[in-house]
Amino acid sequence: MKTKPMALFLLxxxxxxVAYLDSPFSFLNINYSYTAEPAATAQPMSKSVTSDTPVTEEKLVKKEKQNGYIVETYREYEVYKDGEGNVTKEVPTSEYDELKFWDYKNKKK
Structure with a gap:
């Protein structure tokens, strides 16, 4: 019976x-600095996106009901914008995505 309390004490x-070794105060972590300084913030870019680099966007192509599900099909487009952010050209790509989700308005089970 004395081995059980001893084993519990050793555990x-x-x-x-192990908790001490994992803490920032242990001798293993002495070379690392842990301070309460705020995180560094990145400055936003002052330059806008040029018309040479396209931005990809997905647009809804069709929406249909199939076996109690609603299936939405999206197509990816390369969108070119000018300096003010106006769309100058949209080029469709060959990439399609389908979203399938249950139609809760459907009364059929």
């Missing part, structure tokens, strides 16, 4: 030592 001692 707690090992867990405490």
């Amino acid at each position: 707690m001692l090992i867990l405490g030592f």
Whole structure:
């Protein structure tokens, strides 16, 4: 019966030592600095996107009901914009995505 309390004490001692090693105050982490400084923030770019680089967007092509599901098909487009952000050209690509989700308005089970 005395081995059970001793084993429990050893287990707690090992867990405490492992927690110390994992803490920022242990001798393993002495070379690392842990401070409460705020995170660095990135500055936004002052240059807008040029018309040479397209931005890809997905647009809804069709929406249909199939076996109690609603299936939406999207097509990817390369969108070219000018300096003010106006769309100058849209080029469709060969990429399609389908979204399928259950139609909860459907009364049929």
